[in-house]
Amino acid sequence: MIEILNARQIERARVTGRVVGDILATIRQRCRIGTNLLEIDRWAKELILAADAESCYVDYAPPFGRGPFGHNICTAVNDAVLHAMPRDTRLADGDLLTLDLAIVKDGVAADAAISFIVGDAGAPEDHAMIATTERALAAAIDIAAPGVRLGDLSHAIGSVLTDAGYPINTEFGGHGIGTTMHQDPHVANTGRPGRGFALRPGLLLALEPWVMADTDRLITDPDDGWTLRSATGCRTAHSEHTIAITETGAEILTLPTAG
Structure with a gap:
């Protein structure tokens, strides 16, 4: 099902989106060399509860995971x-x-x-990979508007990623979002322009370009049954925003308040 939100729901989505952006910005500022990933999860829980919200991940149990996920944030x-x-x-x-x-x-x-580098020892290729996912995300958002096809968004993302030399995995990508976290339509990170569902005002999409440095193949961590890793052990990067399709274009909902 593809869900189209009404004006009141869109206004609530703006509030939810700002909370997401603010929490991510706050946690990023707190992360230091030596920070424990479980500490990040505790911070996320505290900040979510303080905002009178709920994590979508704690009870998340799709067919591909060894669920439920049981944590508040992915790290x-x-x-x-x-x-x-x-x-x-x-x-x-x-x-x-x-x-x-x-x-x-x-x-x-x-x-x-x-995605970001912890500390001061980041390799130039890591920074470049992160920047590429951010550019791909911006490219899709820039063209998102009523009547634009899903394939146009996928093509915009894929063109940036491919031009930068990264293989593209099509198993996981962006998705519709609204009263629940994961909805139709699927938004692949590469595709053919002019194909697919035509965007409509009130549609919310979570666009998420992600890449692995030298492979398009994923493996599942055998210890937790959830974490997806690059098959070659190479580094990865991932950028995502939730956007709302408006009458004239797209509005980014998940920017932090200061951003």
Whole structure:
């Protein structure tokens, strides 16, 4: 089902989105060399509860996971990229960390992800990979408007990723979002322009370009049954925003208040 939200729901989505953006920004500022991933999960829980919201992940139990997920935020480090379960691990200088957060507040969900380098030892290729996912996300948002096809968004994302030399995995991508976290339509990170569902005002999409440095193949961590890692052990990056399609274009809902 593709859900179209009404004006009141869109206004609630703006509030939810700002909470997501603010929580991610706050946790990013707190992350230091030596920060434990379980500490990040505790911070997320505290901030979500303070906002009178709920994490979409705690009870999340799709067919592909060893569910329920049981944590409040995804914490992907280095070769981990999606559905990364927090564990008793401390961050090291130069780690590439992705935080992925989805919450629901007042009946509407929002979802976003950020990737960044911990400390001062980040490799230039890691910064470049993160910047590429951010450019791909911006490219899709820039063209999102009523009448634009899903394939146009996928093509915009895929063109940036491919031009930068990254393989693209099509198993997981962006998705519709609204009163629940994961909805139709699926938004692949590559595709053919002019194909697919035509965007309509009131549609919410979570767009999420993600890449692995030298492979398009994922493996599931056998220890937790959730964390998806690059098959070669290479580093990964992931950028995501929830957007609302408006009468004239698209509005980013998950920017932090200061941003």
